Amino acid sequence: MTAIELLHADPELGAALHRRRRQWREADGTARLWSRDGSLWTGSGEENRLGWLDVDRLGSVTLLNDGGERVETAAADLAKRLAGPPFERCLLLGMGGSALGADLLWRALGRHAGGAFIVLDTTDPREIGSALDGVEPAALRVVAASKSGGTIETRLAFELLLDRLGDAAAARTLAITDPGSALEERARAAGATIAFGHADIGGRFSALSAFGVVPAAVAGIDPGPLLASARSMAAACRRGGTDMETNPGVELGLLLAAAHDAGRDKLHLHAPGAAAAMAAWVEQLIAESLGKGDVLLLPVDTGGLPAEPRPDRLDIVLGSEAGNGESAPPRPDGPVARIAAELAEALGGDGGPATPPQGGPVVRIAARLPEDIGGEFFRWQFGAAVAGALLGVNPFDQPDVESSKVVTRRYVERMKVGSAPEPGGVVRLSEVSALGLAQLLGTHLATLPERGYAVISAYLERSSRNRDLLQALLRRVADVTGGASVLGFGPSFLHSTGQAHKGAPNRGLFLQITAEPPAADIPAPGEGLTFGQVQLAQAWGDREVLVERDRRVLAVHIDGDVEQGLRRLVEAAGQELAP
Numbered sequence: 001m002t003a004i005e006l007l008h009a010d011p012e013l014g015a016a017l018h019r020r021r022r023q024w025r026e027a028d029g030t031a032r033l034w035s036r037d038g039s040l041w042t043g044s045g046e047e048n049r050l051g052w053l054d055v056d057r058l059g060s061v062t063l064l065n066d067g068g069e070r071v072e073t074a075a076a077d078l079a080k081r082l083a084g085p086p087f088e089r090c091l092l093l094g095m096g097g098s099a100l101g102a103d104l105l106w107r108a109l110g111r112h113a114g115g116a117f118i119v120l121d122t123t124d125p126r127e128i129g130s131a132l133d134g135v136e137p138a139a140l141r142v143v144a145a146s147k148s149g150g151t152i153e154t155r156l157a158f159e160l161l162l163d164r165l166g167d168a169a170a171a172r173t174l175a176i177t178d179p180g181s182a183l184e185e186r187a188r189a190a191g192a193t194i195a196f197g198h199a200d201i202g203g204r205f206s207a208l209s210a211f212g213v214v215p216a217a218v219a220g221i222d223p224g225p226l227l228a229s230a231r232s233m234a235a236a237c238r239r240g241g242t243d244m245e246t247n248p249g250v251e252l253g254l255l256l257a258a259a260h261d262a263g264r265d266k267l268h269l270h271a272p273g274a275a276a277a278m279a280a281w282v283e284q285l286i287a288e289s290l291g292k293g294d295v296l297l298l299p300v301d302t303g304g305l306p307a308e309p310r311p312d313r314l315d316i317v318l319g320s321e322a323g324n325g326e327s328a329p330p331r332p333d334g335p336v337a338r339i340a341a342e343l344a345e346a347l348g349g350d351g352g353p354a355t356p357p358q359g360g361p362v363v364r365i366a367a368r369l370p371e372d373i374g375g376e377f378f379r380w381q382f383g384a385a386v387a388g389a390l391l392g393v394n395p396f397d398q399p400d401v402e403s404s405k406v407v408t409r410r411y412v413e414r415m416k417v418g419s420a421p422e423p424g425g426v427v428r429l430s431e432v433s434a435l436g437l438a439q440l441l442g443t444h445l446a447t448l449p450e451r452g453y454a455v456i457s458a459y460l461e462r463s464s465r466n467r468d469l470l471q472a473l474l475r476r477v478a479d480v481t482g483g484a485s486v487l488g489f490g491p492s493f494l495h496s497t498g499q500a501h502k503g504a505p506n507r508g509l510f511l512q513i514t515a516e517p518p519a520a521d522i523p524a525p526g527e528g529l530t531f532g533q534v535q536l537a538q539a540w541g542d543r544e545v546l547v548e549r550d551r552r553v554l555a556v557h558i559d560g561d562v563e564q565g566l567r568r569l570v571e572a573a574g575q576e577l578a579p
Contacts, residue, residue, distance in 0.1 A: 004251045005364045013314075013361050016258035020390055021245070029389060030240035030250055033382075040389045049396035051200030052208065052381055055230045061210045064184075064194035076224040078217030082174070082193070087115045087141040091131055092215055093157040094145035095121050096288070096495030098176075100281045101207025101377065102145070102215035107277040108370035109221045115141070117219060121492045123153050123538065125522045125531040126461035128160070137165045142173045143218060144192075145211050147203050149181025152408070153491060156534065158183070159525035162190055174218065176210050202396050204285050204496075207377045226374035233375035237382045249379050253386020255363065256290070260297055260391060264314035264361060266453060266484040268302045271318040273369070278318050282380060284496030289384040289395035291500025296507065297387070298453055298500060300484045309360035312451045313484070317362070319369035319376075400503035400545075404494055408541035415537060416528045423540050425547075426514075426555045429565050437572040444554040445509070445573075448481045452507040455497075459490035459514045459539040460562060469566040476573040481509070491538040502545055510551060514539045515558040515565065 006017075024030070032040045038047035051057070060072050063081070073081055092099055099119050106117045118131050132140075142161045146154040158175075165172055175187035176195045187194050195210045206212065208230050213223045237249035245251065259265065267286065271279045283299040290297045302315075367376050388395030414420030427440060448454060454477050460466050470487055478485040488497055501508055517532020524531050539555075546553045558565030 003246075003366050004248065004255060005366065006255075007362045007364055009361045010262070013258055013262040013264060016261035017254060020254045020257045020261070023390065024250065024254060024386070027389075028240075029386065030238070030247065033385060033389070034238060042392065042394045044394055044397075046394055046396055048200055049202050049205070050385075051198045052205040052378075053234070055208060055227065055234045055378065057198075058208050058213070058230070059227050061213060062196040064188075064196070068188075070196070075213050075217070075227060076222065078214060078223060082214070082217050085138075085171075087172075088139040089116045089118065089131075089135050090141040090143065090218060091161065092117070092119045092143045092145060093121075093154045093161070094119070094143075094176075094211075095151050095153050095492065096284055097202065097204030097206055098145040098147060098151075098154075098211050100204075100284055100496070101212035102143075104207070104277045104281045104373065105212055105216045105221060105226070106219055108373055109216070109219075109226075120157055121153065121495075122462070122489070123156065123491055123524075123531045123535040124459070124461045125520075125535070126463070126518055128157065128522055128531060129518075129520070130461070130463075132164060137172070140165065140172060141218065143176065143215055144173065144183060144187070145176040145215070146181070146183050147178050147197055147206070147211075149177045149183030149185075152405070152534070155183070155186075156524045156527065156531065158186065160522070163525060174214070176214050204288055205381050205396070207281070207381075208374060212377075225371070229372045229374035230378045233372075233378040234382075237378065249382030250386055252365070252379060252383030253390065256286070256297060256383060256387035257390035259314045260290075260295060260387075263312055263451065265296050265298060265451070266310070266313050267297060267299045268313055268315045268484070269299050269318060270302055270315060273319070278369070278373075278376065280496075281377075282318070285380055285384055287497040287500040288398050288401070288495075290387055290391065290393060291497070292397075292400065292503040293393050294505060295391045295393050296500060296504035298484065298486070298497070298504075300453075300486055308482070310483070313360055315360060315362045317364045319365070319367045398499045400499050400501075401495060403502065404498060404538075404541050404545050406541075407544050408538045411537035411540050412527065412529065412534060415533055420537070420540075422557070423543065423555075426557050428557050428559050429568060430559045434568065434572065437568060440554065441511075441569075441572050442480075444511070444552070445477060445480045447552050448483055448509045449507050449552075451483075452481075452509055453484040453486065454478070454481050454509045455501065455511070456485070456487045457490055457493065457510060457512045457539075457542065458487065459512070459535055462489050465563060466566065469563065469570060473566070473570045473573055476570065477511070480573065490542065491535065494538065494542060498542070501551070502549055506550060508551055510546060510553045512539060512543055512553060512555040513558065513566075513569070514555070515562050516560075 036047045036050045059075050061075055062070050062072055065071050099121050103119045120131050144158040173192035175183050175192050177183040178197050178199050195214045197210045201209050216223055239247040269279045279301045286297055286299050384395050411420050456474055458470055474485050474487050521530035521532040524534050543555050
């Protein structure tokens with residue numbers, strides 16, 4: 001079953017869904033999308049970014065052999081081709097869509113190669129150091145993934161790993177990139193294995209291309225069932241005419257557009273069990289594809305957050321059909337209270353994510369997960385494309401991601417010559433009292449606009465301790481503001497939700513947290529800087545663009561122990577709850 005069930009709707013959402021369905025039918029949208037008609041969107045070259053529609057072509061991958069020749073190989077044969085000596089740790093160097101699809105596959109389909117798999121999508125020196133700590137070069141496998149080949153985080157990490165691997169680089173490194181990129185040139189020089197993506201598939205639409213399939217093969221995952229599931233979903237998404245309501249991709253796109261029309265632009269994602277890893281992938285796909293111009297659709301991972309209904313909230317349950325031997329939850333067919341109770345059970349009971357509210361719309365997207373992840377990749381990509389057409393935006397570009405990169409590069413160049421002081425307006429924790437910090441936070445959080453959302457942007461190591469403390473801070477921010485609240489680790493989020501932060505309507509409230517680089521910082525090869533300095537440059541660039549666009553930003557710098565600094569922030573936010 002691939003149906004999308006609207007278990008409880010309000011009249012405005014229902015009316016918007018009806019209008020959008022009529023609009024899509026009158027525009028002959030399904031046929032035009034499959035014919036790659038760029039005028040369906042904004043007419044700015046969208047027809048050149050639709051290679052992901054051809055799932056049959058994704059059944060083969062182009063590799064570069066030792067003689068420099070391109071060789072087509074079946075995706076199902078990749079595991080054999082890429083098999084090599086056992087490894088203890090596999091590092092995937094990539095950002096945003098170039099890595100999140102592979103990360104989901106690794107998490108959901110198991111790690112069959114016997115080693116640990118780590119996605120290194122950061123410049124944080126502590127996190128990089130932890131990923132490299134205690135492993136011998138001969139026991140390490142490296143996958144570097146970048147469509148453009150010039151992404152700063154991937155480029156610097158790749159150079160660092162080549163330095164660390166030494167003579168083992170050729171045998172232990174695999175690069176995935178588009179033909180002719182700087183990464184291809186560097187990987188050739190290093191003697192690494194190279195796999196090519198498709199130039200007509202953007203990064204966040206690339207999960208079923210080499211960027212998802214090749215890392216899956218490295219992990220011993222058979223790409224065959226993944227692609228078969230995608231082909232089945234693609235066939236379902238070709239339905240048009242009177243069968244439009246049974247087209248799962250169109251249904252999703254109509255729902256997203258209608259949610260925006262009805263002001264339900266915070267998509268609270270409930271992803272139980274095997275579907276849990278989908279939330280981050282869906283977040284970057286929707287936020288980066290549809291967060292621009294006059295459009296905001298913000299996915300919110302609801303784990304641990306308050307469940308009060310709000311007029312800007314739509315709850316979406318992912319993967320609610322039985323999968324992997326589990327029994328399906330009972331089909332809700334009673335009043336709203338029963339629907340909420342049954343969804344709570346499906347979501348893990350008292351220990352699971354927040355229960356969908358009884359007073360707001362709830363959508364259930366049926367899928368057998370993890371078996372049908374390939375199909376869900378295609379469904380959500382198709383839905384994003386449909387919603388983009390209906391909402392009048394280009395879902396395949398990311399102009400505001402590029403704006404931060406430009407400013408970051410400027411800070412990096414200034415740092416190299418020692419002329420990049422810390423920007424003004426940053427609160428250093430060592431210089432503010434507990435009461436002063438509480439007052440600053442209280443004043444800032446009180447500025448949440450109507451239908452707004454709060455963002456914690458943490459340019460810190462994603463350690464379990466930091467996560468716990470930041471989740472505690474996130475819950476307190478959500479309690480104080482009463483709005484949707486999300487957490488992003490920098491610089492990773494810059495390649496996903498960062499687009500919506502800067503390019504969508506100005507309803508965000510931002511708390512940026514940075515820290516001093518560690519004493520044992522790691523030099524960034526070829527930059528004359530350290531990774532810690534590059535991470536600060538990225539934070540400063542992010543903040544500068546937000547301020548330029550009149551976003552509400554409070555920047556706090558921890559110039560001492562990171563854990564103690566986070567505890568101070570949690571305590572300060574908690575004071576705002578006092579009567």
